[in-house]
Amino acid sequence: MRKNIVAGNWKMNNDLSQTETLLTSLKKQKQTSNAEVMVAPTFTNLWHAFEALRESNVEVVAQNMHFAENGAYTGEISASMLKSVGVQTVILGHSERRAYFNETDELLAKKVDAALTNSMRIIFCFGEELADRKGNNHENVVASQIKNALFHLDAAAFKNIVLAYEPVWAIGTGETASPEQAQDMHAFIRKTLADKYGNDVAQSVSILYGGSVKPANAKEIFSKPDVDGGLIGGAALKAEDFYAIVNAF
Ligand code: 13P
Numbered sequence: 001m002r003k004n005i006v007a008g009n010w011k012m013n014n015d016l017s018q019t020e021t022l023l024t025s026l027k028k029q030k031q032t033s034n035a036e037v038m039v040a041p042t043f044t045n046l047w048h049a050f051e052a053l054r055e056s057n058v059e060v061v062a063q064n065m066h067f068a069e070n071g072a073y074t075g076e077i078s079a080s081m082l083k084s085v086g087v088q089t090v091i092l093g094h095s096e097r098r099a100y101f102n103e104t105d106e107l108l109a110k111k112v113d114a115a116l117t118n119s120m121r122i123i124f125c126f127g128e129e130l131a132d133r134k135g136n137n138h139e140n141v142v143a144s145q146i147k148n149a150l151f152h153l154d155a156a157a158f159k160n161i162v163l164a165y166e167p168v169w170a171i172g173t174g175e176t177a178s179p180e181q182a183q184d185m186h187a188f189i190r191k192t193l194a195d196k197y198g199n200d201v202a203q204s205v206s207i208l209y210g211g212s213v214k215p216a217n218a219k220e221i222f223s224k225p226d227v228d229g230g231l232i233g234g235a236a237l238k239a240e241d242f243y244a245i246v247n248a249f
Contacts, residue, residue, distance in 0.1 A: 004035040005228065006038070006230050007229070008040065009040045024052075025240075026239045026242070031243065036057075039053075039058055040062060042063065043063075060087060061087060062087045065077055066114075067114040089120060090122060092115065109152060116153070123164050124149065124161055125164040127211070130168065138167070151196055155198070162207075165186060170210075170211025170212050173212060176221070190207065206229060215241050219248040
């Protein structure tokens with residue numbers, strides 16, 4: 001059976017001392033669900049977080065990486081650098097990377113390949129903008145984001161891929177996709193996978209929802225059959241709220 005996962009994407013928040021404070025309160029929380037729990041601090045705090053959470057069941061993941069192994073790419077971070085500080089999983093394709101840093105499907109396909117070559121797990125993000133939703137083009141947009149970045153892979157690669165549907169209009173806006181909208185899209189994503197790779201692969205891939213998930217709405221969203229967890233932004237910055245979401249299964 002596929003796993004339930006709750007991952008906190010801290011984005012560009014928390015310096016070292018704020019990270020220490022949040023890690024300390026995360027370690028005090030009680031988990032009552034069976035979800036896999038992950039947090040994604042900024043690059044400079046990955047090693048510190050890895051050390052602090054070593055004895056816990058919280059995995060430390062990265063928010064991004066470059067596709068090259070090493071070389072003249074000033075300011076970038078490679079897969080092997082991430083692995084050297086204990087990171088085994090990377091978020092790729094977040095809409096903020098696509099929108100503000102011009103990350104294209106073509107670039108993301110290269111990052112996906114680099115992560116898999118380095119035996120890393122990927123949380124691959126995608127999602128439509130408000131205009132796509134209003135124009136009833138959201139399924140086409142999502143299908144093309146998935147196909148362009150992932151459909152060159154073989155079926156076995158999907159053991160190391162988690163998908164995260166994050167409608168851009170619901171990120172940081174307080175506006176959540178309704179549980180029905182999330183379920184409809186997740187079912188569509190699973191069908192898109194099944195059409196290409198077969199039902200076994202489609203049923204085995206965890207699909208997370210992201211966009212204004214909070215303690216108050218998590219339970220209803222997670223109760224939908226094709227929603228396997230959440231990628232959490234703002235609410236992941238408070239340990240109590242984050243664990244209320246982790247325990248919403
Ligand atoms: P919010 O939960 O703040 O809407 O952010 C969602 C997100 O972008 C997680 O990657």
